[in-house]
């Protein structure tokens with residue numbers, strides 16, 4: 001594999017692990033603040049980020065390249081508001097998208113087709129993740145910065161009815 005691309009993939013691992021760690025910390029804080037729907041959403045996001053990191057690791061290992069796990073900093077343990085938390089999620093996702101686009105350009109320059117195929121999956125994934133974060137943030141800004149509005153959004157998230165995304169097959173079923 002192209003040395004620059006390999007280095008870039010290893011550097012990208014850090015963003016995925018950092019996001020996973022932060023999202024898990026957010027989930028803890030959201031649970032403590034009586035928002036179980038938001039907490040479940042962030043816990044799932046945390047698991048997804050680990051799966052993303054593993055996808056890159058598997059790709060490198062399968063190609064007999066060296067994957068190096070990064071150190072991960074301690075995440076924050078509290079946020080001022082749910083809106084601030086969700087704003088941070090969106091910024092995180094935008095930073096990951098920028099890194100994916102950068103890797104994609106490197107893979108194209110190196111004519112590395114397996115890497116291009118891998119990164120194509122991530123291009124779509126990032127589009128969905130940004131859309132979900134933006135949709136939830138939009139709903140918070142519409143009427144969920146406090147009290148009842150926030151509780152309503154929390155209930156939607158608890159049902160798996162993610163704004164901006166198709167509902168899961170069992171969402172909205174028997175309650």
Ligand SMILES: [Fe+2]
Nearest residue numbers: 016049052096
């Ligand atoms: Fe990710």
Ligand SMILES: [Fe+2]
Nearest residue numbers: 019049093129
């Ligand atoms: Fe993500």
